Amino acid sequence: MEEHRHVTIYDIAEKLNLATSTISRALKDHHSISDKTIKKVKKAAEEMGFVPNTLAAGLRGNKTKTIGVLIPTITQPFLSSLISGIEITARKSDYSVIIMQSHDSYSDEVNMARSLFKSRVSGVICSLAMETKSTSHFDQFSANNIPLVFVDRVPKGYNTFRVVIDNYAAAYKAVKHLIDQGCKRIAHITTGSEFGHLYNERKRGYIDAIVEHGLTFDENLIITLKTMTYEEGVRASNKLFDLKPMPDGLFAPGDLLAVSAVQTAKKRGVKVPDDFAVIGFNNDPISEIIEPNISTITHPAEKMGSAAASIIIDNIEKRREDEAKEITFLNTEVLVRESSKKI
Known part of the structure; x- marks a missing residue:
């Protein structure tokens, strides 16, 4: 044949x-x-x-019209919405998108960044892995004038484009809502990642809201996790319920953790929101499915993805070398639902 x-x-x-x-x-x-x-x-x-053969043509011109997207996972609703925003905007300018998942592994992120560089992508959009210890593996893009945009989980002090929300203000609003509902001992779940700028800002917003509203700040009410999984959320919730006195509120930095807290509370006979009010973050679909529905903070994921893709394309098509800047979305809102509505 x-x-x-x-x-x-x-x-x-x-x-x-x-x-x-x-x-x-x-x-x-x-x-x-x-x-x-x-x-x-x-x-x-x-x-x-x-x-x-568009790839060969792109390689000859050192321009593949491909955007590499490196994210922790595609299974999180926030990140899948982010990808949707990237893909829609990229397609309008005839760019294709390569998606790689680090699964929150630092070593996988390093290897995938290398793979994207070898593939001669035109630009890279990244949301950092939870385990990231260093950002030197992104230097290969900066050194070769390949536009690089960090989104949501961004590193501190890396001189490139960043697309974020005001995590401090969003967290402050979430905790103030719990205080307005009469909560006095509000717990918080966070991560100890050195590069977890996002979580550090949410923790800072939590602490300032507590202090500025005259409540006592208690370090024991903060639980630090290595990974933000449902199972880790259950462990953290059990630790909080074992405290004497038990907290009467929780600000969780993600809806999955808020769900784990609500379900753990049910198993332990703790009434939500009467004994324990909960607010999450991201407005994931699961927050409306569970009973009681989870109060949460909105997160404009698709708009953030679109903004990141636009930065990449503008820098390539217009051959602009803009100074790296941060684009901050301020339109986060508290969505009040059953899990925190006491009053």
Whole structure:
């Protein structure tokens, strides 16, 4: 059986008895080629099953029109919405998207960053892994003028573009809501990651809201996790319920952790929100499915993804070398639902 072979511009040139340069220009609608020849070449290309090798063309020009997206996971609703925003904006400018998941592993993130660089992506959008210990693996992009945008989980002090929300203000609003509902001992779950700028800001907002509203700040009410999983949330919740006196409120930095707290409370006979009010973060679909519904903070994930993709494309297409800047979305809101509504 004859091995299948891709049709090339050389095959079209041979069939039409034209120069390969003429075929190449005709396929690109070049002004130097007559309309008649362009139509003839395109008709032959279609009949012969010719498919342009866009990757090879991109590599020759060192421009693949591909955006690499490196995120912890695609299973989190926030991150899947973020990807949607990136992909929609990229497609409008004829860019494709490569998605890689670090699964919150630092070593995987390092390897995937290297893989994206070898693939000659045009730009990179990244939300850091929870385990990230250093950001030096991103230097290969900066050193080669490949636009780099960090989104949501961003490193401190890395001189590149960042797209974030005001995590401090959002956390402050969440805790103030619990205080307004009459909570006096409000707990918080966080992570000890050195690069967890997002979680550090939410913790700072939590502490300031407590102190500025005249409540006593108790370090024992803060539980630090290595990973933000449901199972870790259950462990953290049990620790909080074992405290004497028990907290009467919780600000969780993600809806999955808020769900784990509500379900643990049910198992231990703790009434939500009467004994224990809960507010989460992100407005994930699960927050509306569980009973009681979870109060949460909105998070404009799709808009953030779109903004990140626009930064990449603007820098490539316009050959701009903007000074790295932070784009902060301020439109986060408290969505009050059953899990925190005492009053």
